[in-house]
Amino acid sequence: MDKLAPGDVVPLSSISGGNIAGGQEALARAFKSNLCRFWAQHKHGFCSMWEGLSRKEKGTFLRNCYENIPENSKDVGRHGKPLVDELLLSPEMNIQDLVSDGTGSLTCLFENWCNSDLKDDISHARAMVNSLMNRGKLPRQRPRQYTMLVDLDDEIKVGGFIECHQQMALDKFQQFEAMGVALQRDVYDLAQTRVNKLLSSLALWADLYRTKILRLDNFFVSSPCVGCANCRRPDSRNGSELRGCPGCVNRTVRLYCSKECQRAHYATHVRECKRRVEAANIGKADACQVCGDPESEEGGPLRRCGGCNNEQVKYCGTECQKAAWQAGHKKDCKRG
Structure with missing residues (x-):
């Protein structure tokens, strides 16, 4: 182990017996893949939409998904420590820069992150965290754990975390860190957070x-999960993309391979779906409560529940109505 050099393959079993794991980096790869797919398809349309919005409309658009987004990169005085750390880790995430026409705009942020390599993104994030720690902006603590960065097939992977309870383990970490093949747990976590x-x-x-x-x-770009939420099938039954629950966009995302799976999963999903809440807020439903379709299976208007007979509970057909009834509507329905 003393002859390790940067880029060497580290036999984890000889140190901790740990296995190589994807962890947060696997999640980042899923997000990255979805984003690149989105940007390749919608770059022109998104940029045109963004340019057509006023500054106020841009701010509203940003806050729809990020309610506590700061007004500018220095807007930390009235916020608690968690937001201060968040701003330090992602200073570009603020209204002033994102709505501007400069290099910090939202479209430039999309362009940069969709055209960069994830390996470079993570390396830059780790360097940023180390810099913040060295300048005292983030606390640098005595490492309690560290991980080995394993280079396999020109791809950095992360091994199991190794405890630093004894001085010998801490000395070994410092030796590995100097070689560039080990990373302190705090640095790893904060970099992945960014x-x-x-x-x-x-x-x-x-x-x-x-x-x-x-x-x-x-x-859904924001869905890092792969496969139907009910049967785990990777695509729809006719080979096309999975369908989503439109009532949950940007909140709790679920994907389905068919209406049948969406109905079967509704009893589980109903507790987290936001469509019913939105229907109550506006006083009526504009889509099937179960599958989200805007019209009936015959192509006509949605049907209302005969027991409730109100605008907030509508279905596209008998099967969706049965699924909702079994999922708990019978307890709320006046007919029940």
Whole structure:
């Protein structure tokens, strides 16, 4: 182990017996892949939409997905410590820069993060965290754990975390850190927080554009999960993209391969779905309570529940009505 050099493959079993794991980096890869797909398809339309908005409208658009987004990069005085750390880790995430016409604008942020390599993103984030710690902006603590950065097939992977309770382990960490093959747990976590925060925020704004502007709900950029929420099938039964629950965009995302799976999963999903709350807020439902379709299966208007007979509970057909009844509507319905 003493002969390690930067880029060497580290036999984790000889140190901790740990396995290589994807962890947060796997989540970042999923976000990155979805974002690149979105930007390749919708870059021109998104940029045109953004240029057509006023400064106030841009701010509203940003706050729809990020309610506590700061007004500027120095807006930390009236906020608590968690937001201070968040601003330090993602200073570009503020209204003033994102609505500008400069290099910090939202479209430039999309362009930069969709055209960069994730490996470079993570490396830059780690360097940023180390810089903040060295300048005293973030506390640098005695490492309690560290991880080995394993280079396999030109891709950095992360091994299991190793405890630093004994001085010998701490000395070994410092030796590995100097070689560039080990990383302190705090640095790893904060760097991944920065990367995933930026990628997930961009994904939410991408979904807002797709659902509210383009009226699309068949794919969610902000969904890092793979497969149907009910049967785990990776695509729909006719080979196309999975369909989403439009009532949950930018909140709790679920994807389905078919209406049948969406109905079968509704008993589980109903507790987290926001469509019913929105229907109550506006006094009526504009989509099927279960599957989200805007019209009946015959192509006509949605049907109301015969027991409730109100505008807040509507269905596209008998099967969706049965699914809602079994999922708990029978307890709320006047007929029940």
